[in-house]
Amino acid sequence: MEVMNETVKMSTKDTFLSNFNLLDFSFDEDFSKDIRSAAKNTIEGLEFPTSKVEYWKYTRINKIIKRDYSISAPENKVEIDLSVPSKNCIVLINGFYSEELSFFESEVGVTFSSLSEAKKNSSVLKEKFNSLVKKDEIFAQINSAYHQDGAFMHVEKNVQAEEPYYILNFVDDSNILSNPRNFVFLEQGANVKVVLKTINTANAGSFTNMVSELFIEKNAHFEINKIQNEADDSFQIATEQVVQADDSTFKINTFTLNGAIVRNNLNIDSLGKNTMTYLNGLYPLKGKQHVDNHTYLLHREPNGESHELYKGILGDSSTGVFNGKVFVHREAQKTNAFQSNANIVMTDSATINSKPELEIYADDVKCSHGSTTGQLDEEALFYLRARGLSKDSARAVLVNAFASDVIEQIGVESVKEEIEQYIDDNYQGIK
């Protein structure tokens, strides 16, 4: 054994990144190139988190990072049925912009385009791009360094968009790392709704690492409906960085329908006075799915109000994680913050880890949180069965009722129907 292999064993991080360093980003604008190289430098000083890191305590990411991914556009022409009830839709496949599938009907005062196009024209993007991304989050930094494209939206002052705007991320090959990158800027008084969907059609181990930066100026209203429909053995880490100015309203509804490991990092910096924030989530899980919702809401100025409602239905041997943190700054008097996490555990092999946190430094506040874990009410089941419903139907009725207060929050009718349909389809036959 004298002659040892001279090559030094590469770290997981280096192996993970090795495929990407040869990628050609020469098409990119200069400011964006600078951001990429800065991100690469930052990544050098970071490591992938282990479960010993509090922030990742309940989610092990070995399965995600110990795979060989490539960043590449789809090989074949993609046949996708786009029945989107909107006139504006951006389609990304494997993180690459698909010009032929995207369609627009421009509305006055709304710029909706691919990120790469916006990089050429938008001064707002140039000024603010990447400014919210955290330096210590390796996945967000990987996105900054290696993203291909994404969606860009800029809504001008007082523009009230009529229809929802769609952003669809398809993953159509196996072993793909896609890094969709979204940027939304709402000027004062603007009002718009967005539907952001990830759909994995390849059904084979891919990893979607999405980052969205959302800027909501004074008195603007923004609603985003995020639907995550990964494949059984694909992964997603989605990071949203949000800043809210005075009197603005922000609402996000997160629906995690499938994926082997899905992690959401939702960070909201409520910088203004009188802000309203709604964070809603629903995770009906099956199989071996693992879904981890992390939310961080910072109230920095007075009179803010926030409502957080996350609900989980845990079947088979799925695992749900909820970690919601509300931070009330000393200046943020008269803050009302309410946080609630409710879970139904369907089987003995399912697990839920819930950690609702409050960190409060102002005294004149009303803050509360609650977390419950239980089962479908036996008496309610009996009541329904006594009225002639089968066991499955009775359960489906109760699951529907449980999920309904999250679904009610959806402001886009077609999304509401889609989620209701999903619940109906999936909770008829449960044991």
Next chain:
Amino acid sequence: MQNEDQLLEEVTNSEYKYGFYTEMDSDQAPKGLNEDIIRFISAKKKEPEWLLEYRLNALRIWQTMEEPNWAHLGYPKPDFQDLHYYSAPKPKKQLDSLDEVDPELLETFKKLGISIEEQERLTGVAVDVVVDSVSVATSFKKKLGELGIIFCSFSEAVQEHPELVRKYLGTVVPTTDNFYATLNSAVFTDGSFCYIPKGTKCPMELSTYFRINEANTGQFERTLVVADEGSYVSYLEGCTAPMRDENQLHAAVVELVALDNAEIKYSTIQNWYPGSKEGKGGIYNFVTKRGLCMENSKISWTQVETGSAVTWKYPGCILKGNNSIGEFYSVAVTSNHQQADTGSKMIHLGKNTKSTIISKGISAGQAQNSYRGLVKINKGATNARNFTQCDSLLMGNNCGAHTFPYIEVGNQSSKVEHEATTSKIGEDQIFYCKQRGMDETTAINLIVNGYCKEVLNQLPMEFAVEAQKLLEISLEGSVG
């Protein structure tokens, strides 16, 4: 506003009432921590070989550990080599009556308002007095002895009941548990030991008073309470400490064992020196308290925490036996620069196990008060039930109240509820009281008492009165 400010001032200015220092000769180990010190302590206490080995093993483990820093606390880390790990009042011959107790010590207790004679005569409470790690006086021993109840200092138990100590020591809090518990396992000097035999109901409340006395002395108490099958005991622990400027370290370990059908009720009032109003000095209180519940047994923790500069404490229950019950009731008051990171851990292993956590935090001045708790339902703990409520009350705009609950549920038949609120005393509530002729101080006392009532109700009579007094002293008039 004028009035409020004045009241706030009053409270923050009130000096610690129990700050005095008793002059007594003591017998100290040199500063520092190494094997020699452990051997010194062990030899001093004439301990058997196995206990010395236990300590040395703990020391070796401790030397590889790092001081935890995950708690929501900020304080200068103690220098563990700059402490005396053994300090005992000069050994005295076994006492037959209180007349033989050091008169200065009796004086100390009088100042605290705890007169042993009075307690003996009037309340029927047996008091095992601990001053600086060594028990000095024990009362009611005979009466308890008739029932087969063992209630004595830890060192005495090591000498007289080594088989019991050896059987249960470290079974609930293993040597490797955490930094401070491991340190305690290496250097603990004394504490209390209690054994209730099968089917016995202890006829009186057992209580111990702890005092940290010698300057620069870490206090490492070890308490072990074993309730054999079908027995019942209520144990009280109360603490006050003299005023000192340097931070003093206290790292106690309390282990409770409730065998089948047994019940242990463990109540604590902690009123150690919280430091001056500028945040100077005060006790560091890093305590590991845990109970083990076997079938159908019950352990109930009640605590009123008003003292210490830094508190780090999570009394918990391991609900191992089926149908066992764990309870935790806590009031934690922090004012001035006090910091508390406290809560409870309930580990459900057995079927049909139940736990309740009621935690009330009150934060005033520049204090930081955190609730940190864990409720873990294992897969096999079917039909487990937990209810957790943790409320925080904020007084003034420079303090903080935080909640960090961990909830882990691993089966479908369990129900877990957690709720927490944070608020201040409503102006409308105060207005209502004032309208009915109360002054602001009385109104606040009334509201705070009502807020804490659920917990105070759990305390034995003698303690409930003392606890109420403490709350009043700590919070008189402080409204934000």
